[in-house]
Each structure stands twice: as structure tokens, then as C-alpha cells.
Amino acid sequence: xxxxxxxxxxxxxxxxxxxxxxxxxxxxxxxxxxxxxxxxxxxxxxxxxxxxxxxxxxxxxxxxxxxxxxxxxxxxxxxxxxxxxxxxxxxxxxxxxxxxxxxxxxxxxxxxxxxxxxxxxxxxxxxxxxxxxxxxxxxxxxxxxxxxxxxxxxxxxxxxxxxxxxxxxxxxxxxxxxxxxxxxxxxxxxxxxxxxxxxxxxxxxxxxxxxxxxxxxxxxxxxxxxxxxxxxxxxxxxxxxxxxxxxxxxxxxxxxxxxxxxxxxxxxxxxxxxxxxxxxxxxxxxxxxxxxxxxxxxxxxxxxxxxxxxxxxxxxxxxxxxxxxxxxxxxxxxxxxxxxxxxxxxxxxxxxxxx
Numbered sequence: 001x002x003x004x005x006x007x008x009x010x011x012x013x014x015x016x017x018x019x020x021x022x023x024x025x026x027x028x029x030x031x032x033x034x035x036x037x038x039x040x041x042x043x044x045x046x047x048x049x050x051x052x053x054x055x056x057x058x059x060x061x062x063x064x065x066x067x068x069x070x071x072x073x074x075x076x077x078x079x080x081x082x083x084x085x086x087x088x089x090x091x092x093x094x095x096x097x098x099x100x101x102x103x104x105x106x107x108x109x110x111x112x113x114x115x116x117x118x119x120x121x122x123x124x125x126x127x128x129x130x131x132x133x134x135x136x137x138x139x140x141x142x143x144x145x146x147x148x149x150x151x152x153x154x155x156x157x158x159x160x161x162x163x164x165x166x167x168x169x170x171x172x173x174x175x176x177x178x179x180x181x182x183x184x185x186x187x188x189x190x191x192x193x194x195x196x197x198x199x200x201x202x203x204x205x206x207x208x209x210x211x212x213x214x215x216x217x218x219x220x221x222x223x224x225x226x227x228x229x230x231x232x233x234x235x236x237x238x239x240x241x242x243x244x245x246x247x248x249x250x251x252x253x254x255x256x257x258x259x260x261x262x263x264x265x266x267x268x269x270x271x272x273x274x275x276x277x278x279x280x281x282x283x284x285x286x287x288x289x290x291x292x293x294x295x296x297x298x299x300x301x302x303x304x305x306x307x308x309x310x311x312x313x314x315x316x317x318x319x320x321x322x323x324x325x326x327x328x329x330x331x332x333x334x335x336x337x338x339x340x341x342x343x344x345x346x347x348x349x350x351x352x353x354x355x
Contacts, residue, residue: 002045009034009042014052014069022062137185138205147210148189152177157194157216161208170208176218179226180204183236184296190226190238194218199229201238231267232282235296244282247297248311251277255307264300278311294319 002010012032016023023031028039043063046052053066151158158177163170174194181188187204194216232244251259256277260270265281272278283297294316301308301320310317 002049006042006045009038010046010050013039013042014046017054017063017065018069020064022057022060022064024062027062135185138203140187140204141207144204144207144210147212148177148180148204148207151175151212152180154212154214155217155220157213157218158191159209159211159213160202162202163206174213174216175202176220178220178224179229181226181230181238183233183238186236188236188238190229192221199224232284234265234281234283235300237292237295244284245313246280246282247294247313247316249279249301250275250309250311251279251304252307252309253277255304259304298323 009032013028016028016031021027025036025039025043028034029036032039034042043054047054052069054063055066056063147158150156155176158175160173160175161170162173175189175191176194177189177191178199179190181190189202189204189207190199191202192199229238234247250273253276256272259277259279260272264279265283268279268281270277270279283294297316298319301310301316302323310320
């Protein structure tokens with residue numbers, strides 16, 4: 001049985017011959033970074049062990065396949081790479097709402113089946129011991145994927161029907177797609193309206209009847225920088241219209257270790273203090289309505305309950321305070337407790353020894 005290194009060489013040589021051009025030993029050695037002797041040895045392995053139909057053209061002075069050769073040498077994967085492949089397969093097996101997802105999961109299954117390796121895992125029992133529960137996100141139609149990717153790749157205008165958050169119905173729009181981003185599990189397209197300058201965010205799952213218009217190419221703005229744009233985005237909403245502000249949140253000591261386990265923002269600055277865990281990160285508020293300002297930041301702060309406090313900016317403190325006031329009204333009368341030491345209050349639980 002050929003060694004793993006030899007198998008890898010055979011795979012590279014077969015791929016190079018399949019590309020055409022009648023490469024000879026010298027060409028293969030130069031292109032693949034091997035010695036001529038190594039090339040010849042690997043060619044012998046291909047012919048004998050894999051029965052590759054390799055022939056030499058005396059006129060063109062190079063090798064070629066006399067017939068279609070698809071029997072690739074056995075592929076081997078290190079344990080970590082195999083683990084990554086299996087996790088991807090398990091993920092897609094459970095996330096197959098669209099035909100595209102099902103096909104991709106099928107491709108990974110075929111790849112796994114074709115691999116010949118000394119498996120570090122017993123795969124069959126593992127299938128019944130691993131469960132992946134995907135987040136509740138909206139599925140994207142295959143036709144939307146194909147049209148968006150085509151328009152994005154070729155810088156083509158994308159014709160869609162789209163219904164915005166406050167729209168009564170969907171309308172025909174012509175978009176110039178600039179970037180595709182997955183934010184909190186949802187796919188969004190950053191694009192301009194045809195001929196416009198303002199960049200907006202479109203939910204892929206809400207796009208209908210998409211068409212990439214080959215007759216309407218467009219020029220991408222030279223100053224568009226997706227990485228810089230997303231670096232001050234928290235959660236799902238992106239905005240470049242508002243000034244960037246720094247959010248400062250303090251998580252109290254009781255749950256500080258939980259907050260420190262994750263990175264919440266690509267540009268966050270965090271540190272432990274004697275009062276808890278302080279997190280700072282830049283954001284740009286989304287939308288013009290106060291209901292949408294700091295929308296996901298506010299939700300995140302509220303998810304920590306009494307353990308989080310907004311230190312800055314002032315408008316975020318006000319938004320969180322208002323939300324808590326309105327929420328408290330719905331539970332009015334359920335949280336009244338007599339203060340310890342108050343006259344008439346009944347003391348419960350173990351008492352401290354005062355002696």
C-alpha cells in the first residue's frame with residue numbers, strides 16, 4: 001500500500017495530467033516541486049497500483065490519459081480535519097430547509113463515504129450520539145441564492161421584489177449588491193439602490209423573484225470597505241448613516257465569568273474590575289426611529305437582567321430604563337417585598353448570630 005505522502009504525490013500528478021498540455025517529467029517536476037526521479041516513481045505507482053491509463057505522446061513529448069480516469073488515489077485525513085468534516089456534515093443534516101442545503105449535505109456524505117482512512121472514530125454509533133439544534137432562522141430560497149451570488153460575483157444589477165419592515169406590500173427594486181453577510185445566523189445583502197449612493201441592508205429570506213441582469217453591470221464604489229463597516233456592528237443591523245459611539249456595559253461580579261467566556265464584538269475592549277466585568281465596543285445606531293436605535297445592543301443588555309448596567313452612552317441608558325419601566329408595569333403588584341428591618345416585616349430564613 002502506498003504511503004500517505006506517495007498517495008498525495010500521485011493525486012497531484014494525476015490532476016496535472018488531467019488539466020492537459022501533455023506535461024513531461026521535467027514539467028511535472030518543475031510545476032509540482034518534485035525531482036524527476038520522484039515523478040517517475042509516482043508515475044509507476046499510478047500505472048501499477050491504480051491502473052491509470054497513462055500514455056506518452058512521442059510527437060508532443062508529454063503524458064496524457066488515453067481514457068477518462070476518475071479513480072483517484074485514496075484520500076486520507078488527519079484526525080482534526082476529519083472531525084471538522086463530520087461536524088459540518090452533522091450541521092447540514094439538521095439544517096436542510098432548502099434544496100440547496102440538502103444537496104450540500106448530500107455532497108458531504110458522499111465525500112465522507114469516498115474517503116478511505118483509518119477512522120479515529122466509530123462513525124455509525126456516533127450518528128446516534130450527536131444532535132445539532134439550529135437556531136430559529138428564516139430559510140433562503142435556492143433561486144435567491146443563485147441570483148444573488150451571480151450578481152455579486154459579476155457586479156450585475158439585481159432585480160428583486162422586496163417588502164421592507166414598514167411596507168404594506170413588496171415592490172420592484174433594482175439593487176447593486178456589494179457584500180453578503182451572515183449576522184446572528186441570518187443572511188443579509190448590503191446593496192445600493194440602482195444609481196443611488198446610500199447603502200442599505202436587505203434580508204435574503206425576504207427577497208422574491210430575483211434576477212441578475214447581465215445587461216446592467218455596475219461599478220463598485222472604490223471606498224466601500226465591508227470589514228470596516230461590520231467592525232462597528234452589533235447583532236443583525238448595519239448602518240453607516242449614524243455617527244459611531246462607544247457602548248460601555250458593566251456586568252456584575254456574580255456572572256462576570258460568564259460574560260468573559262465569549263467575545264461579543266469584533267472590536268470589544270474588556271477587563272475585570274473590582275465592580276465586575278466592563279465591556280466597551282463601538283456601534284452605529286440603526287434607523288431613525290428611537291425604537292430601532294441600539295436595537296440588538298438593548299436586547300443583549302436586557303438579557304442579563306439585573307446583572308448588567310449601561311454606563312454609556314446616555315441615550316442607551318434611557319432606552320433600557322424605559323423598556324424596564326414598561327415591562328415592570330405588566331407585573332405590577334407581583335414583586336412587592338417588605339424591606340428587611342421595616343416595622344411589621346416578617347423575618348424569614350436563618351438568622352445571623354448577633355452575639
